[in-house]
Amino acid sequence: MTDTNSPSPSRRSLLGWGGAGLALGAAAAGGAVAMARTEDATEPAGSAIAFHGAHQAGIATPVQDRLHFAAFDVTTDDREAFVRLLKDWTEAARRMTAGHAVGEGAYGGLAEAPPDDTGEALGLKPSRLTLTIGFGPSLFEKFGLTDRRPEALVDLPKFAGDNLDKNRSGGDLCIQACADDPQVAVHAVRNLARIGFGKVVIRWSQLGFGKTSSTTPEAQTPRNLMGFKDGTRNIAGTETDRLKKFVWVDEKDEPAWMAGGSYLVARRIRMHIETWDRTSLQEQEDIFGRDKGEGAPVGKAKERDEPFLKAMKPDAHVRLAHPDSNHGATILRRGYSFTDGTDGLGRLDAGLFFLAYQRDVRKGFIPIQRSLAADALNEYIQHVGSALFAVPPGVRDKDDWWGRTLFSKEA
């Protein structure tokens, strides 16, 4: 480089993100670059979501536009090495959600080493990135933690119509990356996978290109790939009482290490798009129990009008999924539409990647899904992937780390 000793203004602004941690000498040594995504040296762009808190971000957080979800298997049986990974991941997640790159600000200063960060999110905004970790049932076997496995972390029963692919199901742990920019979400999962090299391996992953749920009370419910709004009365991130009742594990619940956490059900639901598209409007609306244009329940005018369930057909989706049909069972939905190209028959491999959070899956997803065995929609969908994760409480401060309440002896 010609001018490493007198960086140009744009280069200076690129280098100027972190102040304290940054060795300008590394830049002068050539080849080093700084890793800030923001122009402003002192304050990241406004669109960063706080990483620290009593609960993990990415649950009650207003739903971002895009998703990259990854399930991992743990390949080490060294508990200390795994705990070290959880701490390294936490630090990387703290940086990436703030809009910074992984690592100490420059590429470690060493041109001879691989860069700490893969670089494709350089120059992009924080984009409301959230990273949420969950632990699957199989993790508890690996490290002699079976006595700490929550009773609520059941093995999900087989549901009517399930056609699960084991290569799209399960996993020792998961990372849910949500962001308004897909490149930021993909970058985050890739860098966590890279940090975990030799200790974890991605079992399966799923990109979601369009959110199908809102956790913002005044927002329009986004449409799924059937063209319908669904899940209108989703729990909003501002509804403290409903979150406490239906989403967050309480201090009085067992086990104590899960207090402030939640349980996540992930289901890959393939839609038979081409068949659906040949179905009459009347039948489509009967099946959902809503009109297609406005999203109003049968007999009502507006999407958010209270549904009158008995006006719907007995097998209507809204009717069967409604809390009144399930002893009040209520879940927080955060699903995304996916399209993974085309299958061998020229049909879109598309559908809904369903994500739901709840305080207890035995009082949330399981009874609702059992009720949906009668759903008229089942003719047009198929569940092809499934996983359940215990989502631990939030990382409270800069010294805390993902999973501490489970793995730390003091907890």
Add this chain to the structure above:
Amino acid sequence: MTDTNSPSPSRRSLLGWGGAGLALGAAAAGGAVAMARTEDATEPAGSAIAFHGAHQAGIATPVQDRLHFAAFDVTTDDREAFVRLLKDWTEAARRMTAGHAVGEGAYGGLAEAPPDDTGEALGLKPSRLTLTIGFGPSLFEKFGLTDRRPEALVDLPKFAGDNLDKNRSGGDLCIQACADDPQVAVHAVRNLARIGFGKVVIRWSQLGFGKTSSTTPEAQTPRNLMGFKDGTRNIAGTETDRLKKFVWVDEKDEPAWMAGGSYLVARRIRMHIETWDRTSLQEQEDIFGRDKGEGAPVGKAKERDEPFLKAMKPDAHVRLAHPDSNHGATILRRGYSFTDGTDGLGRLDAGLFFLAYQRDVRKGFIPIQRSLAADALNEYIQHVGSALFAVPPGVRDKDDWWGRTLFSKEA
């Protein structure tokens, strides 16, 4: 519905898009919904790209954020039926790019019929949607058009390192859908596929989640999944002279029906992400011939500084791809990053879906790609899909249609 005879204000605004074409009676009949994506009844939101023009939109148009690309095979041998399809597609493309739904404004008014539009883009903005059609070499066999096949529409030679999957290659025709909202792009391809039912079938398709090229002169070049900026001196949509010289087929070129068109090369390039991520910064920068942070060519300070090719290693990517190494060969790039989940070994199935437009592929992509046989980057990438399409000129007005200059006897 309770109030179809006195629509509520929000419903009225939903119904009020098209004025002339809209039968309010259909709404009163129940179940019918209007198909506007914009609040304003008279003017679509500002972010619609003009569909009519001498050239198709989606080539020189400033690159949108997201892509859904589909290659189709034609399953009918009825030329008239196929021409009818091209006309139907044109009308649907005209509507969707303007932010309207497919069909006559309501769901055909008939609750007993499938809706004209699948509905998932209802309420979304036009999102700068462009739809661009191209014709593959095999199409000319199907309808006795071999005498009209352009000489420039060659069968691409095999290049060093090619590992092409025929299920991700070729196609009788293609649709490139670009938009800032992926749901709008996916909706467009899905609805065109649906209109083509029985005449065409999707052969393969590809989603791109992040653009890797810019056709806006002042814009920063976006980064690819290797974390680098590439293709800095891309042709800008405002560079009329370079577009005329390198992209648009001229009136003096053969065949006449292609005047105003272009040729599109599509290549699915898988990146060996995990291997790349373990490569030193110095080696990465040597391979590209740029620094990673700023994107400046070797020995220079800024991305857009003129590269000094002899300062780079002989096998550096920038050096080998540069027009000066290829007798001036220049192409317009519009590629997108893709991530299609994970392969069976836990590696990201990710890379670059390369899209390049040029006036003559024999003077554009082919010599450049031959030159890249020596590219140091080849250790980290593999071309796994390939297709070439003749992209006809633009649709000039409301009576014109995609492919008229090829199929119409008057042309």
